[in-house]
Structures are given as C-alpha cells and as structure tokens.
Amino acid sequence: MTRDLTVAEVRLTPVLVADPPLLNTQGVHQPYTPRLIVEVVTADGTTGLGETYGDTKYLELAGPLADRLVGRRVSDLNGLFAEAGEVAVDSSRVFGQVDVGGLRGVQTADKLRLSVLSGLEVACLDALGRSLGLPVHALLGGKVRDAVEYSAYLFYKWAGHPDGVAAEKDDWGAALDPAGVVEQARAFKERYGFTSFKLKGGVFPPDEEIAAVRALAAAFPGHPLRLDPNGAWSVETSLRVAEELGDVLEYLEDPALGTPAMAEVAARTGVPLATNMCVTTFAEIKEAFTRDAVQVVLSDHHYWGGLRHTQQLAAVCRAFGVGVSMHSNTHLGISLAAMTHVAATVPGLHHACDSHYPWQSEDVLTERLAFEGGAVRVSDAPGLGVELDRDRLALLHRRWLDDDGSLRDRDDAAAMRAVDPDWVTPAVPRW
Ligand code: GKR
Numbered sequence: 001m002t003r004d005l006t007v008a009e010v011r012l013t014p015v016l017v018a019d020p021p022l023l024n025t026q027g028v029h030q031p032y033t034p035r036l037i038v039e040v041v042t043a044d045g046t047t048g049l050g051e052t053y054g055d056t057k058y059l060e061l062a063g064p065l066a067d068r069l070v071g072r073r074v075s076d077l078n079g080l081f082a083e084a085g086e087v088a089v090d091s092s093r094v095f096g097q098v099d100v101g102g103l104r105g106v107q108t109a110d111k112l113r114l115s116v117l118s119g120l121e122v123a124c125l126d127a128l129g130r131s132l133g134l135p136v137h138a139l140l141g142g143k144v145r146d147a148v149e150y151s152a153y154l155f156y157k158w159a160g161h162p163d164g165v166a167a168e169k170d171d172w173g174a175a176l177d178p179a180g181v182v183e184q185a186r187a188f189k190e191r192y193g194f195t196s197f198k199l200k201g202g203v204f205p206p207d208e209e210i211a212a213v214r215a216l217a218a219a220f221p222g223h224p225l226r227l228d229p230n231g232a233w234s235v236e237t238s239l240r241v242a243e244e245l246g247d248v249l250e251y252l253e254d255p256a257l258g259t260p261a262m263a264e265v266a267a268r269t270g271v272p273l274a275t276n277m278c279v280t281t282f283a284e285i286k287e288a289f290t291r292d293a294v295q296v297v298l299s300d301h302h303y304w305g306g307l308r309h310t311q312q313l314a315a316v317c318r319a320f321g322v323g324v325s326m327h328s329n330t331h332l333g334i335s336l337a338a339m340t341h342v343a344a345t346v347p348g349l350h351h352a353c354d355s356h357y358p359w360q361s362e363d364v365l366t367e368r369l370a371f372e373g374g375a376v377r378v379s380d381a382p383g384l385g386v387e388l389d390r391d392r393l394a395l396l397h398r399r400w401l402d403d404d405g406s407l408r409d410r411d412d413a414a415a416m417r418a419v420d421p422d423w424v425t426p427a428v429p430r431w
C-alpha cells in the first residue's frame with residue numbers, strides 16, 4: 001500500500017485541565033490549567049497526537065507554526081524546525097526574566113517556538129509510527145529499557161481550592177507540615193508504587209522544609225529524596241540546607257537562581273545539584289557545565305524542543321559527565337507517553353523522572369497511563385500507543401471556551417490572591 005504522509009491538516013485544541021491547589025514559591029496552582037492538544041492528520045488519514053503548554057502566548061504561535069507543517073511530510077521535522085525562526089514572536093510575550101507562570105527558567109522567543117514545535121514534533125512522530133507500525137521509541141533508535149521509572153512529586157497542598165473558587169474536588173487532603181507530607185508520600189507509594197520522592201519546596205521557611213525531608217527519610221529509609229525550592233534560596237541558605245540534608249538527598253534541585261549562584265553552591269557542597277531552571281536551552285549549557293554548576297539536567301521535552309533535542313541534550317550531558325533526567329509541569333497522558341518513549345531511549349538514565357500526572361484526575365485519552373512499581377511500561381504499539389477520547393477532549397475544550405479568559409494563562413500568584421489579596425510573587429532569593 002502506498003502511504004501519503006504529507007500533512008493535510010493540523011488540529012489545535014486548547015483545553016483547561018483540573019489541577020489541585022498545589023503550592024510553590026510563586027503561589028498556588030489555579031483550579032484549571034491550560035494545555036494544547038495537537039492532532040496532525042496526514043493525506044492518507046493517519047492522525048498523530050501531541051501535547052504542549054497551552055497559555056495564550058503558545059496558542060498565538062501554534063497557528064502559524066502549524067501552517068508551516070501543512071504540506072510537509074511528517075518525517076521532515078528538520079525542515080520544519082529550520083523554518084520556525086521565521087515565525088515572529090510578539091516581543092511583549094517574552095520576558096527577560098524567569099517565566100512567571102511556569103517556573104521554567106528564562107523565557108525567550110526561541111523557547112516559546114520550541115515549546116510549540118515539541119507538540120508538533122511528537123504528533124508527527126506518532127503519525128509516522130502509526131503509519132509504519134512502529135513505536136515512537138523505535139523511530140528514536142529503539143528502547144534500552146522496558147519501563148521508565150518516575151518519582152512521586154510531592155507538594156505542599158491545601159485540602160481544597162479557596163471557598164468561592166469554582167474547582168473540582170480531589171481526595172489527596174492537605175499537606176502543610178512534615179506529617180502531612182509523609183502522609184501524602186505514603187498515598188503516592190500505595191497508589192502508584194513510587195520508590196523515590198521529590199518535594200516541591202520554596203513554600204515555607206527552609207527549616208520547615210528540612211524537617212519535612214527529614215520526616216520522609218525517617219518514614220522511607222533508603223529511598224532517594226529531592227527538594228526543589230525553584231531558586232527561592234540565597235547561596236548561604238542553599239549551603240545550610242545542603243549541610244543539614246546532605247546525608248539523605250539524592251540531589252538538591254535549583255536551590256538558588258541562575259548559573260553563577262548554582263556554581264557557587266556547587267563549589268562549596270558535595271550534594272549534587274539538579275536543574276530545570278538554569279540549563280533550559282542549548283545556549284545555556286556551556287557556562288553551566290564549564291563552571292560545574294550542575295550535576296543533573298532535567299529536560300522538559302516541551303521547552304527543549306521535543307524528543308530528538310532531548311536525546312541530543314542527553315548526549316551532551318554524557319560527554320560532560322553530567323546526569324540527565326526529566327522535568328515535569330502539569331500535563332496529560334500524551335505528554336507522559338512522549339516522555340516515556342524518549343526516556344526509554346536514553347542510556348545512563350540514573351534518576352527517576354518527574355511527573356505531575358498523578359495530580360491530574362482528568363485526561364483526553366481513552367485509557368490512562370498506569371504507574372506500576374513507580375514506573376510506566378514502554379509501549380511497543382505503533383506510535384505513542386495512546387488513543388484520543390474525543391468526548392473528553394470536547395468537554396475540556398468546552399471548559400476553555402466557557403472561561404472568561406482568567407484561567408487561560410497560568411498565573412500562580414493571581415490564584416494565591418484569592419486568599420491573600422496582597423500576595424505578590426516573592427523576590428528571589430526569598431530566604
Ligand atoms: O507545578 O508548581 C509546579 C512546579 O513548580 C513547576 O511549575 C515547575 O516547573 O515542576 C517544576 C520544577 O521542577 O521546577
């Protein structure tokens with residue numbers, strides 16, 4: 001049979017996904033978070049799925065970038081990426097500082113484009129795989145493991161969103177002190193079998209977070225532990241935390257903001273440092289690696305520009321003896337499947353990947369991906385191995401359409417102002 005893998009249509013569907021009230025240094029998660037679902041349809045009727053960030057600034061770019069994909073073969077990703085720079089980015093969308101909504105490092109026009117391209121790339125690979133009868137990992141060179149390990153991503157959390165704020169309910173309860181964090185970790189372990197734990201920090205004064213990690217270490221002896229305050233600490237505070245928790249931490253994630261501060265911390269502690277904030281683009285690698293500022297880079301395949309760039313990042317890390325693993329933000333199952341396929345191909349993946357997926361009670365798939373023993377099995381089905389549930393997609397899209405615009409751009413500080421009208425994103429370093 002002759003296949004025509006020319007892209008005939010790209011469907012872009014923004015959705016709002018329920019999100020629990022998870023606390024971070026910027027504020028609290030909104031009750032609903034925007035994501036963009038991508039469908040790439042080929043001339044022979046094959047449809048591939050992708051997913052990426054869905055805030056307005058990404059949506060504005062998605063249309064013009066999708067137009068560049070139409071008429072191209074799904075296998076011509078290099079051609080698409082080469083042309084992407086011609087698509088203009090509204091400069092008011094680019095902040096010369098840390099991306100306020102997402103804690104994802106410094107925002108640039110390239111990073112915005114790459115985040116959108118990642119959704120298109122994944123959808124093209126899914127379509128290509130479906131058409132060839134090959135899993136996405138095979139298109140990336142083949143898996144080197146049958147399952148990808150994830151860590152439980154623990155958050156300080158309120159029991160529910162503030163009174164008067166429309167939201168879905170969740171059954172995780174509150175976690176606002178060491179006992180609450182341990183209880184949450186226990187639930188994660190029972191439900192999903194996770195054996196390593198990451199706590200999102202930068203919420204309470206460092207001594208409280210040190211106590212929470214100590215409580216985790218006592219409750220789960222020998223389990224790898226991480227603490228990530230998203231750059232909320234000074235160099236001196238970072239060093240104190242490293243000193244206090246050095247015996248139980250697998251790594252400390254972005255204790256201080258930016259490569260110079262991270263390099264200073266790294267030079268004065270033996271605790272490995274990981275980042276998804278100071279190394280977020282290829283251009284940032286040279287300074288960070290030559291200054292030995294980080295020992296583990298957490299790739300977010302969305303803002304790195306997809307699965308092939310993640311493999312390239314892993315190769316650069318290997319050359320420098322730097323570890324690699326995966327960062328996560330609020331996401332659905334298409335992204336978890338994509339992360340799992342690429343992680344399955346990376347040799348020397350020594351740290352369990354991050355995933356917010358257990359926090360998402362909703363998905364656009366006919367069947368949710370499952371964690372077994374804390375890991376996701378690598379699918380050998382054609383493409384990503386997931387199927388779209390059109391009714392679910394329509395429902396979550398309807399929520400986006402019905403929104404008055406207040407939730408279409410993730411803003412954790414604005415969500416916090418529902419309980420604390422004076423709240424502003426704290427200056428960094430906060431402690
Ligand atoms: O979801 O609150 C959150 C996280 O803080 C997220 O925004 C970060 O990007 O998970 C991320 C991280 O590891 O820094």
Ligand code: MG
Nearest residue numbers: 228253254276
């Ligand atoms: Mg992080």
